[in-house]
Amino acid sequence: MSDINRRTARTGERVIINGLFVCAVLSVAVTVGIVAVLLVDTVQFFRHSSLVEFLTGTVWAPGQGAGEDGRYGVLPLLNGTLMIGIGSIVVGLPLGLLTAIYLSEYANPRVRGVLKPTLEILAGIPTVMVGYFALQFITPSLLRPIFGDERVFIFNAAAGSIAVGLMILPIIASISEDAMRAVPSSLREAAFGLGASRRQVSLRVVVPAALSGISASVILAFSRAVGETMAVTIAAGNSPKVTWNYFESIQTLTASIAQTVQGEVAAGTVRYDALFALGMTLFLITLIMNLISAAIVRRFRQEYS
Amino acid sequence: MTALSTEALAPSRLRRGATRTGARILLDTAFSALLFVGTIVGVIALATLIWTIIDDGWARLAGDPVAFLSSYVSRLPARAGIRAALVGSAWLMVLTALFCFPVGVGAAVYLEEFAPRNRVTTFVEANIANLAGVPSVVYGLLGLGIFARFLRMGPSLLAGALTLAVMSLPVIIVAARESIRAVPDGIRLGAYALGATRWQTVRRQVLPAALPGTLTGTILALSRAIGETAPLLVIGLPIVIFTLPNDVRDPVSALPLLIFDWTSRPQPAFAEAAAAASIVLLALLLAMNAVAIFLRNRYTIRW
DSSP states (O other): OHHHHHHHOOHHHHHHHHHHHHHHHHHHHHHHHHHHHHHHHHHHHHHHSOHHHHHHOOOEEOOSSSSSOOEEOOHHHHHHHHHHHHHHHHHHHHHHHHHHHIIIIIOOHHHHHHHHHHHHHHHHSOHHHHHHHIIIIIIIIIIHHHHOTTTSOSSOHHHHHHHHHHHHHHHHHHHHHHHHHTSOHHHHHHHHHTTOOHHHIIIIIIHHHTHHHHHHHHHHHHHHHHHOOHHHHHHTOSOOOOOOOTTSOOOOHHHHHHHHHHSOOOTTSHHHHHHHHHHHHHHHHHHHHHHHHHHHHHHHHHHTO | OOHHHHHHHOHHHHHHHHHHHHHHHHHHHHHHHHHHHHHHHHHHHHHHHHHHHHHHHHHHHHHSHHHHHHOOOOSSTTTOOOHHHHHHHHHHHHHHHHHHHHHHHHHHHIIIIIOOSSHHHHHHHHHHHHHTTSOHHHHHHHIIIIIIIITOOOSOHHHHHHHHHHHHHHHHHHHHHHHHHTSOHHHHHHHHHTTOOHHHHIIIIIHHHHHHHHHHHHHHHHHHHHTOOHHHHHHTOOSSOOOOOSSTTSOOOOHHHHHHHHHHSSOHHHHHHHHHHHHHHHHHHHHHHHHHHHHHHHHOOOO
C-alpha cells in the first residue's frame, strides 16, 4: 500500500498527505498537553504540600489566601467520588443490564427501534440538566417523601448517585447489548434445542458468554461516573468528608475542582496548584479504568473470531 | 413421545416434572416482566426529567419569550434573560466546529487511507481511544493551563472554543473513520484503474461518499459539546456579562453555565429561570439532532 503511495503521489499530494499526518499526530499533542499541564502544577503543588499528607490526610480545607494555611488531604474527596461511583453503579447496572437483555434477547425490531434512540436521548441530556432534575425532583419528590425530610439533606450523595446512575445506564445498556448480540446464534439455538426457555438461554448462555463485554461496560461506566462533574456539584453538595451515609452532603474530586474555579483563584497560589493535583488524580483513575476496560474488550473480541 | 412410558414407569417423577414445568413457566413470565419493567424505568426517568423541566420552566418562558431571550442577566429573577448566554453558545458552537471538523476529518482520512501499519499508527490509535475517555473537567484544566493562561487568551470565546474543539476531536475522528471505512473498496479500486492517484481517489470519491456520515457524527459531537458546562466553568468563562462578543478575544458566556448558576441560587424564581433556559437548550439540541438524523437518512449512500 505504501509502495503504491510512494510511486504515484505527486509532490503536491505528498504535502497534503503530510498535512493529514499532522492532523493525526495533533491528537497525541493533546495528550502530551494534558499530561504536561497537569504535571507542571502538580509538581508545584507538592513543593508546598507533602505527598504523604495528600494521600493520607482526612481533611480537605484549601487555604483562602496565598499562604500555606490550607489542609490538603484527598481522602474525603476520594471517599465522595467512590460513593458516587458505587452508588451510580448500584442504580445503573441492574437497569442497564435488564435493558440490554431485553433489547438483545426479547424485544422485537419495532420496540428496539423506539427504545434505542430513546436511550441515546437520555445519554445526550446535558449533565447540568440532570443535576437540576436531581436537585428539584429526585431529592424533594422522591427521596424526602420516602426517607423523611430530617434524614435526607437538601444536597445528598443519594440524589447524585441516582442522577449519575441514569447517565451511565445507556453506556452499560448499549455496550452490554453489543456484547450479547455478538454471541453466536448457534449457541442460543443449541440451548433452545435442548429445551431451554428464553430466560434460561438469556441467563445461562448469553449473559455468561458476554460477561467480559458486560464487565468492560461496567468499568467504563464507573470511570464516567468518577469523571462526572455537574450533576454531583449541583446535587451531592460541597462538603468534603469521610462518610458512608448517602443522605449526607459530600464532595467529589470533580465537584471540588468546580467549586474552586468558581471563586477567583490566582495563579501561583497553593489552592490553584491543588486544582491540577486533583485533576491529575482524576486523570490517572479514569485512565487506568479505561485501559482495563479496553483490555477486557480486546480479549473478548478474540473469543468468537 | 415418551410420556406414556414414563408415566407407567414412574408417575411420581412425572408429577414432580409437571410442577417444575409450572414453576418454570412462572419464572419465565416473571423474568420477562422484570426485564420489561427494568427497561421501562429508564424511559420513565427520561420522561420525568423532561417533564419536570418543561413544567418548571414553561410559564417563565412562555410568559414573555422575547424578553427572556433578549435580556441580559439580572439580580432580579423576573428581569433576567439569556441573551449573552445564547449568543455565546452559538458562537462557541460555530468556532468549535470550525476548529475540530477539518482536523478531525484530516486525522481520520490519514488513519484510514494513508497510515502505514506500524507502531506509530497503533500508538496514535490507542491515544485517540484514551482521549475519548478523559473527563471533560480535565479538558477544562487543559484549557485553563494552556489556552487561558500560557497562551494568554484569558477566559475568552477563543479559549472556550479551542477547549471544546480539543474535547470533541476524538469523537469526530471516530465518527469520520467509521463512515470512511463504510465506503467499499471497489470504489477506490475503480478510481485507481482509471489512473487516479491515491489522493485524487480520496478527494473525489471517498470523501464525498463519506461526507453525510461524517457530518452526522460531527453534529452529534457538537451537540454534546454545546451542552458541556464543566470545561467552560474551569477556564473561567463569565456568567454575569452585559456585552456580546465582537472579537474572538472577547469574553462570552454559555447557556449551560447560566443554567448552572441559576440552579445554584436559592430563590425559586431563579430555578424557574434555569428550567426555562433548559427548555431553550433542549430545543437547540433537538434541532441539531433532527438535522443529524435528516442528513443520515437523506444522504447516506447504501452500498
